[in-house]
Amino acid sequence: xxxxxxxxxxxxxxxxxxxxxxxxxxxxxxxxxxxxxxxxxxxxxxxxxxxxxxxxxxxxxxxxxxxxxxxxxxxxxxxxxxxxxxxxxxxxxxxxxxxxxxxxxxxxxxxxxxxxxxxxxxxxxxxxxxxxxxxxxxxxxxxxxxxxxxxxxxxxxxxxxxxxxxxxxxxxxxxxxxxxxxxxxxxxxxxxxxxxxxxxxxxxxxxxxxxxxxxxxxxxxxxxxxxxxxxxxxxxxxxxxxxxxxxxxxxxxxxxxxxxxxxxxxxxxxxxxxxxxxxxxxxxxxxxxxxxxxxxxx
Amino acid sequence: xxxxxxxxxxxxxxxxxxxxxxxxxxxxxxxxxxxxxxxxxxxxxxxxxxxxxxxxxxxxxxxxxxxxxxxxxxxxxxxxxxxxxxxxxxxxxxxxxxxxxxxxxxxxxxxxxxxxxxxxxxxxxxxxxxxxxxxxxxxxxxxxxxxxxxxxxxxxxxxxxxxxxxxxxxxxxxxxxxxxxxxxxxxxxxxxxxxxxxxxx
Numbered sequence: 200x201x202x203x204x205x206x207x208x209x210x211x212x213x214x215x216x217x218x219x220x221x222x223x224x225x226x227x228x229x230x231x232x233x234x235x236x237x238x239x240x241x242x243x244x245x246x247x248x249x250x251x252x253x254x255x256x257x258x259x260x261x262x263x264x265x266x267x268x269x270x271x272x273x274x275x276x277x278x279x280x281x282x283x284x285x286x287x288x289x290x291x292x293x294x295x296x297x298x299x300x301x302x303x304x305x306x307x308x309x310x311x312x313x314x315x316x317x318x319x320x321x322x323x324x325x326x327x328x329x330x331x332x333x334x335x336x337x338x339x340x341x342x343x344x345x346x347x348x349x350x351x352x353x354x355x356x357x358x359x360x361x362x363x364x365x366x367x368x369x370x371x372x373x374x375x376x377x378x379x380x381x382x383x384x385x386x387x388x389x390x391x392x393x394x395x396x397x398x399x400x401x402x403x404x405x406x407x408x409x410x411x412x413x414x415x416x417x418x419x420x421x422x423x424x425x426x427x428x429x430x431x432x433x434x435x436x437x438x439x440x441x442x443x444x445x446x447x448x449x450x451x452x453x454x455x456x457x458x459x460x461x462x463x464x465x466x467x468x469x470x471x472x473x474x475x476x477x478x479x480x481x482x483x484x485x486x487x488x489x490x491x492x493x494x495x496x497x
Numbered sequence: 498x499x500x501x502x503x504x505x506x507x508x509x510x511x512x513x514x515x516x517x518x519x520x521x522x523x524x525x526x527x528x529x530x531x532x533x534x535x536x537x538x539x540x541x542x543x544x545x546x547x548x549x550x551x552x553x554x555x556x557x558x559x560x561x562x563x564x565x566x567x568x569x570x571x572x573x574x575x576x577x578x579x580x581x582x583x584x585x586x587x588x589x590x591x592x593x594x595x596x597x598x599x600x601x602x603x604x605x606x607x608x609x610x611x612x613x614x615x616x617x618x619x620x621x622x623x624x625x626x627x628x629x630x631x632x633x634x635x636x637x638x639x640x641x642x643x644x645x646x647x648x649x650x651x652x653x654x655x656x657x658x659x660x661x662x663x664x665x666x667x668x669x670x671x672x673x674x675x676x677x678x679x680x681x682x683x684x685x686x687x688x689x690x691x692x693x694x695x696x697x698x
Binding site for chain 2 (some may be wrong): 210211212213214216218219220221222223238239240241242243244278279280297300301302303325326327433451456458459460463
């Protein structure tokens with residue numbers, strides 16, 4: 200790994216697995232059947248969860264880690280890496296996921312937070328974590344805690360790309376700004392960002408995060424996936440967008456193609472033909488603050 | 498085709514850690530070219546098939562009819578280097594589960610042979626890329642194992658007595674990820690192979 204000014208970050212083998220997922224699509228699935236559809240469509244990984252975000256939003260209640268049995272069924276059904284979500288701060292759910300040998304834990308705002316103050320100490324685990332962020336400071340705090348992959352949060356279950364765009368732009372422009380600052384400005388910047396000074400210095404020099412940066416929360420079409428890739432995402436997570444559409448297998452395949460060929464409008468036009476209906480989206484600006492998932496965690 | 502002055506090595510960029518391979522190749526002084534369509538293979542002197550998910554890569558290759566194009570590239574005397582998933586795609590036989598592969602190197606490979614990510618590891622192994630053996634930093638991620646090595650295949654590196662890097666003529670494979678380390682020795686070895694094949698062709 201690059202010199203991180205003496206600060207410990209996630210293991211190279213864990214950051215490495217995120218590297219292997221680049222250019223790919225990670226799909227939310229709730230059971231083995233959906234996992235198989237995702238793998239057949241070309242997903243690079245699947246994410247096990249109890250309910251997809253749009254159902255969590257609709258039905259309410261406490262959203263928890265996926266049932267153990269479901270995770271095991273999904274692990275048996277596919278050969279691609281299996282990720283699973285744990286609640287923010289719920290380190291015992293994470294311990295269970297480690298015992299199950301899932302390949303990545305998503306400490307996720309989509310589930311109901313278990314701790315309003317603290318995220319999980321990710322160095323205490325032998326498997327890697329991905330965490331959400333809305334801006335550069337949040338990304339660097341999670342990396343400082345040991346996250347091996349970052350994903351911008353977007354607004355899960357909304358089918359609306361606007362929040363994903365906002366968060367990706369915030370991270371990218373935040374990094375660009377750091378590269379323009381002089382060394383004497385970086386400590387104050389670290390204080391403003393609420394981020395570890397060593398990481399701020401590293402990003403100011405490298406112009407990028409020391410771990411892969413993926414996009415999540417609101418991707419519903421091949422065009423959405425390609426938009427996030429062109430904005431700087433290195434891979435995409437798709438949640439409700441696939442299994443809440445009228446033809447999940449076809450849409451999943453199209454989003455996989457669009458993520459690989461994100462710079463090629465001819466391919467994007469072709470894969471976007473005849474996909475059936477996308478999930479019905481939500482105007483996120485009309486959501487009350489309490490209904491936003493992205494504000495969970497800090 | 499007239500040869501350009503610079504050696505151009507393609508990196509299959511359908512999915513996986515192609516960006517790190519491209520960076521390592523550029524450090525070795527060659528031009529790295531991302532390849533997403535078969536036609537782009539016409540412009541390269543050699544190809545790296547990176548790590549990623551082999552099932553995903555097969556689906557993406559299938560959609561673009563990559564298999565005949567890769568066979569043509571190999572037939573034209575251009576070297577190919579596959580790491581991890583790239584090795585799985587190049588092998589003669591693939592186990593657990595069995596799946597289609599190009600069969601360009603006579604080895605049998607077992608997928609995810611050490612287990613899931615919890616069992617991924619970093620280690621040091623011995624490689625023989627020149628006259629003297631060297632120590633290489635190796636990162637194994639949900640790695641495959643080479644279970645059988647055919648008679649025409651030369652083992653270039655071992656970890657705990659098992660082959661982790663091998664070569665048959667113009668096809669080079671590794672179960673670990675040299676692109677994740679700071680050393681460019683393995684990429685340098687491949688670039689030399691490409692340059693020799695290019696000069697001889």
